[in-house]
Structures are given as C-alpha cells and as structure tokens.
Amino acid sequence: MSExxxxxxxxxxxxxxxxxxxxxxxxxxxxxxxxRLSEADYLKFYRDMARIRRFDNEATALQRQGQLGLWIxxxxxxxxxxxxxxxxxxxxxxxxxxxEHGVALTHGIDLMSILKMLRGVNHGGWNPDATRFHLxxxxxxSHVLHATGYAMGVKFDGAYATGNPATxxxxxxxxxxxxxxxxxxxxxxxxxxxxxxxxVFFIQNNQWAISAPTSSQTAVPLYTRGDGFGVPGIRIxxxxxxxxxxxxxxxxxxxxAGRGPSLIEAxxxxxxxxxxxxxxxxxxxxxxxxxxxxxxxxxxxxxFLRNQGVGQAFFDDCAADGDKLAEDIRAKTFALPTPPFExxxxxxxxxxxxxxxxxxxxxxxYEASFETEAHPSTQLHNVINEDALxxxxxxxxxxxxxxx
Amino acid sequence: xxxxxxxxxRKKLAENRKVLMFGEDVAQLGGVFRVTEGLxxxxxxxxxxxxxxxxxxxxxxxxxxxxxxxxxxxxxxxxGFIFPAFDQITTxxxxxxNRSEGFHKMPIVIRVPYGGGIGAVEHHSESPxxxxxxxxxxxxxxxxxxxxxxxxIQQAIDSDDPVMFFxxxxxxxxxxxxxxxxxxxxxxxxxxxxxxxxxxIATYGPMVTVALQAAxxxxxxxxxxxxxxLRSLSPIDFTTIVNSVKKTGRLVVASEAPNFVxxxxxxxxxxxxxxxxxxxxxxxxxxxxxxxxPAAKLEEVFLPDADRILEAVDRVLAY
Numbered sequence: 137m138s139e140x141x142x143x144x145x146x147x148x149x150x151x152x153x154x155x156x157x158x159x160x161x162x163x164x165x166x167x168x169x170x171x172r173l174s175e176a177d178y179l180k181f182y183r184d185m186a187r188i189r190r191f192d193n194e195a196t197a198l199q200r201q202g203q204l205g206l207w208i209x210x211x212x213x214x215x216x217x218x219x220x221x222x223x224x225x226x227x228x229x230x231x232x233x234x235x236e237h238g239v240a241l242t243h244g245i246d247l248m249s250i251l252k253m254l255r256g257v258n259h260g261g262w263n264p265d266a267t268r269f270h271l272x273x274x275x276x277x278s279h280v281l282h283a284t285g286y287a288m289g290v291k292f293d294g295a296y297a298t299g300n301p302a303t304x305x306x307x308x309x310x311x312x313x314x315x316x317x318x319x320x321x322x323x324x325x326x327x328x329x330x331x332x333x334x335x336v337f338f339i340q341n342n343q344w345a346i347s348a349p350t351s352s353q354t355a356v357p358l359y360t361r362g363d364g365f366g367v368p369g370i371r372i373x374x375x376x377x378x379x380x381x382x383x384x385x386x387x388x389x390x391x392x393a394g395r396g397p398s399l400i401e402a403x404x405x406x407x408x409x410x411x412x413x414x415x416x417x418x419x420x421x422x423x424x425x426x427x428x429x430x431x432x433x434x435x436x437x438x439x440f441l442r443n444q445g446v447g448q449a450f451f452d453d454c455a456a457d458g459d460k461l462a463e464d465i466r467a468k469t470f471a472l473p474t475p476p477f478e479x480x481x482x483x484x485x486x487x488x489x490x491x492x493x494x495x496x497x498x499x500x501x502y503e504a505s506f507e508t509e510a511h512p513s514t515q516l517h518n519v520i521n522e523d524a525l526x527x528x529x530x531x532x533x534x535x536x537x538x539x540x
Numbered sequence: 541x542x543x544x545x546x547x548x549x550r551k552k553l554a555e556n557r558k559v560l561m562f563g564e565d566v567a568q569l570g571g572v573f574r575v576t577e578g579l580x581x582x583x584x585x586x587x588x589x590x591x592x593x594x595x596x597x598x599x600x601x602x603x604x605x606x607x608x609x610x611x612x613x614x615x616x617x618x619x620g621f622i623f624p625a626f627d628q629i630t631t632x633x634x635x636x637x638n639r640s641e642g643f644h645k646m647p648i649v650i651r652v653p654y655g656g657g658i659g660a661v662e663h664h665s666e667s668p669x670x671x672x673x674x675x676x677x678x679x680x681x682x683x684x685x686x687x688x689x690x691x692x693i694q695q696a697i698d699s700d701d702p703v704m705f706f707x708x709x710x711x712x713x714x715x716x717x718x719x720x721x722x723x724x725x726x727x728x729x730x731x732x733x734x735x736x737x738x739x740x741i742a743t744y745g746p747m748v749t750v751a752l753q754a755a756x757x758x759x760x761x762x763x764x765x766x767x768x769x770l771r772s773l774s775p776i777d778f779t780t781i782v783n784s785v786k787k788t789g790r791l792v793v794a795s796e797a798p799n800f801v802x803x804x805x806x807x808x809x810x811x812x813x814x815x816x817x818x819x820x821x822x823x824x825x826x827x828x829x830x831x832x833x834p835a836a837k838l839e840e841v842f843l844p845d846a847d848r849i850l851e852a853v854d855r856v857l858a859y
Contacts, residue, residue, distance in 0.1 A: 258641060259635075259638065259639040260639050260640060260641075261639070261640060261641035261643070263643060264607070264640070264643065264644075265643075270607070271639060271640055275627065275631055275632070278600065278627065278628065278631065278632050280600075281596065281597055281599075281600025281601055281603065281604065281628065282600060282601075282603050282604040282607065282632070283604060284597075284600070284601055284604060285600060285601030285602060285603055285604020285605045285606075285607070285608070286604035286605070286607050286608050287604070288601055288604065288605060289604065289605045289607075289608025289609070289610055290608065292586065292605075292610070293608070319596060319624075320596055320597070320600060320627075320628070323592070323594045323596055323597035323600065324597070324600070326592055326594065326597065327591075327592065327594070327597050327601050330592060479641075482641075482642070483637050483638045483640070483641050483642040484637065484638050484676055484677055485637065485677065485679075485701045486637055486642070486645045486646075486699075486700035486701050487699060487700055487701055489775055490728075490775045491775050
C-alpha cells in the first residue's frame with residue numbers, strides 16, 4: 137500500500153470508506169459548509185460521479201476501437217473532481233491539468249470538446265470565458281503559472297475582497313502529484329504567495345505519476361508543499377465527495393475574501409491506467425488495486441445514500457442516464473468531421489503573417505492540383521471511418537446476442 | 541537607444557493602464573541597463589513591478605495576465621538567462637492562440653538585452669534569437685538605432701501576437717535622432733540603410749553599425765555596398781532583401797550568432813530560392829563561430845568586425 141495512505145496525517149473526511157457520515161470536531165469549520173447542501177445536491181453529486189465514470193469507460197472503449205487517439209481516464213478521482221468542482225463559485229476561474237473531466241462536467245463544458253481534442257480534431261478550443269473552465273494543459277505544471285498570472289490579474293482588477301458576491305472572484309488550479317515536481321509549480325506557489333493572489337492550488341494525489349509512485353516525486357507530504365512559499369495546505373480524503381466539496385468551498389471563499397492563496401491535497405487513487413497507452417500491471421500489485429477498489433468513491437456515496445433511504449429507482453435512473461450519455465457521445469464522436477487544412481494555419485497568429493499566407497496559398501494550389509475532388513488522404517480517412525462504423529455495428533450486435 | 545526604448549515604454553504605459561512592465565530589478569533600479577528608469581516612479585506598483593528571479597514564472601504569469609486582458613512587457617535581464625523561460629515561451633506563449641483557436645490573444649513583449657561586446661562574464665553576451673525565430677507563433681524583432689527602438693517597442697506592445705524584442709545591449713549608449721511624430725515603417729519591414737550596387741550586406745541589431753562601417757571603408761576603396769537592416773527576424777521581409785540582391789547580385793549576411801542553423805542561414809536559403817538567377821556568387825555568412833560565447837578577453841576575436849565583413853565581400857566579388 138502507499139506509504140501515505142498508511143500514515144497518520146490528519147485529513148478532512150466526512151464519509152468513511154464504509155459510507156458512514158460524521159463531522160469530527162476538528163473539522164467542524166468545514167462541516168459548516170455541508171449545511172449549504174440540500175438533499176438534491178447529494179443526489180446531484182452521485183448522479184454526476186456516476187455519469188462521468190460511465191463517460192470515462194465509454195471513452196476508453198472508443199479509444200480501443202480506434203476512434204480516439206488516446207484516452208486519459210479519471211476513474212477513482214470522481215469524488216475529488218465532482219466535489220471540488222461544485223465547491224468552486226459561479227464567478228471563479230478553473231485551470232485544469234488534463235484529467236479533470238469531472239470538474240468540466242460541473243461547469244457546463246460540453247464533454248465532446250474533450251473527446252474532440254483526443255480524437256485529434258483540434259488542441260482544445262473551447263471558450264474558457266463562457267465556462268470559466270480553461271483549456272487542458274498537457275505540459276505538467278505549465279498552467280499553474282497561467283492560473284497564478286490570471287489570479288494576479290483578478291487582484292489588479294480589484295475583483296475580489298469587496299464583499300460583493302456578484303463580482304468577487306477567485307482562481308482554482310488543478311494538478312496531480314507528478315506535476316508538483318515541476319519547477320513551474322514551485323514558481324507558481326512563489327508568485328501567488330508574494331502577490332497574495334485569490335487562488336487555491338488543488339492537488340489530486342492519485343498516487344501514481346504514470347509508473348512512478350508519489351514517493352518519487354516528493355519527500356514530504358504534498359499538503360506541506362506550499363509551506364516554504366507561504367501557501368498553507370490541508371489534506372483531504374479525495375475519495376470523499378463531501379470533504380472535497382466543503383474544503384474547496386471554504387478555501388475558495390477565503391481566497392475570494394482576500395485571505396490569500398492556499399493548497400488542498402486530495403488523497404485519492406488512480407484506479408485506471410495513466411492513459412490508454414499505459415499498462416499499470418507492470419508496476420503495481422493486484423493487492424493494491426483491490427485495496428483501493430474497496431475505497432471506490434462512488435460506492436461510498438451510494439452506501440451513504442442508501443442508508444439515508446434513497447431507493448433503487450434513483451440508482452437505476454442514474455445508470456440509464458449514464459448509458460444515454462455514452463450512446464450520445466459515441467454517435468457524436470463518429471460524426472466528428474475531419475477539419476479543413478486551413479484550420480492548422482488559421483490561429484497561429486492573431487495578425488496577418490506573410491509566411492502563413494504564403495504556405496496556405498501554396499497548399500491550396502497543391503491540393504487543387506489533384507484531379508479528384510478531395511485530396512487522397514481525405515478520401516482514405518473517410519473510408520477508414522466507414523469501415524470503423526461497419527465494424528462497430530457488428531460489435532454491437534455481437535454484444536447484444538451474447539447478452540441474450 | 542536605452543532612453544528611446546524608455547520613452548516608448550513610457551508612452552504605452554501612459555496610454556493604457558493594462559500595459560504592465562515587469563521583470564527582475566526593473567522597478568526602483570530601472571533595470572541593470574536602466575532601460576526602465578523612472579517608470580516605476582511614474583506609474584507605480586500597479587503597472588511597473590519587480591518579479592522574483594524566476595524567468596519561467598515571469599513569462600508564465602504574463603500569459604495568465606494576458607488571458608485576463610493585460611498587455612505585459614517582460615524584461616529578461618540577459619540573453620543567457622532566457623532559457624529557464626524557454627518552455628513557457630515556446631510551448632505555451634507561442635502556441636496559446638493556436639491551441640485556443642484564436643480565443644486567447646497573447647499581446648506580450650519579451651525584452652531581451654542580447655549580444656556581446658561589453659566585456660561581460662559568461663551568459664551575458666549571447667545571441668539566442670534563432671531559437672525563437674524557429675518557433676511558429678512568435679514574432680522576433682531587433683532594433684539597431686534609437687529611432688527604430690522608440691517606435692518598434694510601441695509597435696510590439698500594440699501587436700496582439702507575442703513579440704520577442706531583442707535589444708542590442710552594446711548599442712544602448714548609442715545616440716541618434718528620434719522622430720517623435722511618425723513611425724518610420726511597419727514593425728516587420730526591413731530597410732535599406734545605405735545604398736550601393738555591388739554587394740548587399742543583410743544584417744540586424746548590433747551588427748548594423750559594423751556593417752555601416754564596412755560600407756564606409758569599402759566606399760573609400762571604391763567598392764559599393766548596400767546595407768539592409770532586417771529589423772524583423774520573424775517574419776523576415778524577404779522582398780526588401782531580394783530586391784536589393786536583384787540589384788547587386790551578391791549577398792553577405794552578418795550577425796553575431798553562430799552561423800549554423802541561424803537567421804543568416806534562413807536568409808541565405810531564401811535568397812537562393814527567390815533570386816537564384818540574379819546571384820553572381822554564393823551567399824556568404826559572417827557570424828560568430830560555432831562555439832559557446834568566449835571569455836571577454838577573446839570576444840573581439842569572436843565577434844565579426846568590419847574587416848571580417850570586408851573579407852567576405854572580397855570573396856563574393858572574386859566570383
């Protein structure tokens with residue numbers, strides 16, 4: 137088992153792995169935040185956690201069928217993501233790393249935007265101002281500086297600590313345990329501390345950076361990483377959606393009120409692979425994965441809700457809802473068009489650029505020089521898509537018949 | 541020239557409070573070369589401030605500030621100190637507009653005192669411009685005189701694209717007239733500074749003064765050189781260079797940077813593509829040697845001078 141899991145470091149937890157609810161007196165201040173939640177919120181947490189896992193499994197299937205170039209599963213991290221996502225306020229800005237599909241769901245990102253990127257249609261391209269959910273950042277830790285710069289801008293604009301909930305803002309930045317090793321994260325903490333930015337650093341410690349355990353990224357618990365910079369931290373049970381919600385909500389409130397930056401380490405577990413290119417059986421034991429499977433964040437919430445009297449009909453409905461989402465994204469993924477080649481030139485510069493203009497003109501002429509209507513590569517692509525569709529319908533039939 | 545850049549910065553800071561100037565020691569001290577002298581006093585912490593000594597952090601936070609609508613001018617203290625920021629510049633800044641499909645504009649200027657000739661210690665005399673000119677998404681410019689410096693810094697700040705602004709540090713003390721009313725030309729245009737008809741010398745930044753000296757000496761010997769100041773290294777105004785080569789038939793490209801895979805190499809390749817039938821001789825490059833910048837006592841041997849340019853002129857004229 138992970139050395140951190142067995143350690144005695146206190147962490148905020150309201151739901152035990154067995155689904156038992158309690159507010160320990162030391163976390164009473166955070167417990168207050170749970171009073172903001174209605175019964176509908178608890179159900180929404182569960183529904184979204186179940187939805188994003190179903191989405192995740194479907195995306196993995198799409199990758200296995202060659203419909204996505206890559207998939208980055210977030211399975212096991214649903215509580216950390218859905219809980220913290222709902223703890224972020226309506227004016228706040230979110231800077232994700234690249235595994236925050238659950239956070240995206242809580243802030244109205246069209247999940248197809250993520251699939252589009254992993255299919256290779258573009259590099260992101262959603263509107264970060266409309267959703268306040270910024271683009272995924274593939275280079276680890278790079279976005280922590282962008283989040284910090286953005287939070288400096290919020291401060292320069294005076295858009296915090298006015299006491300006006302309609303306009304005050306804060307920034308949250310997500311990263312993994314592996315990213316904390318990057319120098320940009322240290323610089324981000326430093327710039328945040330010096331400028332007293334309205335900002336929260338949210339580390340999802342899923343205990344594995346591809347094949348390397350957290351102990352190879354840090355010699356101290358990650359919630360203390362900000363201490364030397366002047367950014368205080370706290371550890372939460374990242375598999376407890378209530379802790380993730382309450383602690384994030386409080387820390388964002390504090391940031392928005394001008395009490396400076398802080399750090400949250402959510403101790404969770406990457407139940408799946410790093411990406412679909414990874415094989416975790418090469419570096420971690422079956423015992424370890426079984427141990428964490430017993431701490432599945434969704435099951436924990438389910439036990440709690442059932443104990444509260446939530447009936448089977450709700451869980452059936454959530455499952456059906458997830459299946460509908462899966463079907464929807466599958467159809468939409470197949471329907472995603474290959475972008476025109478102009479797209480790769482279009483946004484490189486904001487202002488006109490002679491080299492770009494010259495190369496677009498050349499390529500346009502070159503493409504037009506083919507006798508057929510489309511470039512051979514485009515035709516080939518379409519053939520592949522049609523074949524894949526045919527294969528796919530065949531597989532569905534097989535699955536159905538085997539179910540019978 | 542330092543004062544001209546200072547005046548250009550002052551004008552932009554006054555015009556728009558979203559224009560920020562930050563970097564190491566740029567506030568009270570005015571930067572190690574005093575380029576930002578007095579700006580902190582005039583505009584205060586809200587627009588001019590010191591950063592921690594963390595170059596990646598300087599550029600990375602400028603990117604976040606740009607997302608928030610700010611137009612940052614970042615100073616990297618010396619050429620050799622830019623590499624801690626290399627990832628943020630080439631991987632983030634240069635690609636952000638493209639990644640966001642035009643949503644994020646990145647109006648960021650990165651000022652870099654560059655080049656040798658001031659007897660400095662290691663890492664203080666380098667010419668790293670080719671790394672950035674090679675990176676799609678960036679614009680790279682270098683003024684050679686006070687008037688260009690005054691206008692180009694303002695044009696760079698006005699640009700919605702990131703601009704690497706390379707300041708030839710050994711020319712900071714060079715004096716020259718500045719026309720405060722009219723910009724000389726667009727940011728990315730090259731200019732013929734000295735007309736001639738036998739050999740074109742294409743150069744930029746600190747080497748422009750050297751090339752003009754060479755043209756003077758050549759003229760005394762009856763050889764007519766045309767000096768083209770590139771001003772912009774990405775994009776490069778090939779039209780002006782090619783037009784000059786069509787007239788002279790010979791081209792020497794001069795810079796302080798090592799020649800191998802340099803801006804000079806790109807100019808040579810392009811001229812070969814676009815003016816092949818006009819060339820009377822191969823294009824020659826006069827640059828630094830392909831070695832790390834030497835210790836100060838040897839820099840005069842390393843840096844091309846007028847004689848090195850004239851030696852290349854002799855060679856192209858021999859064809």
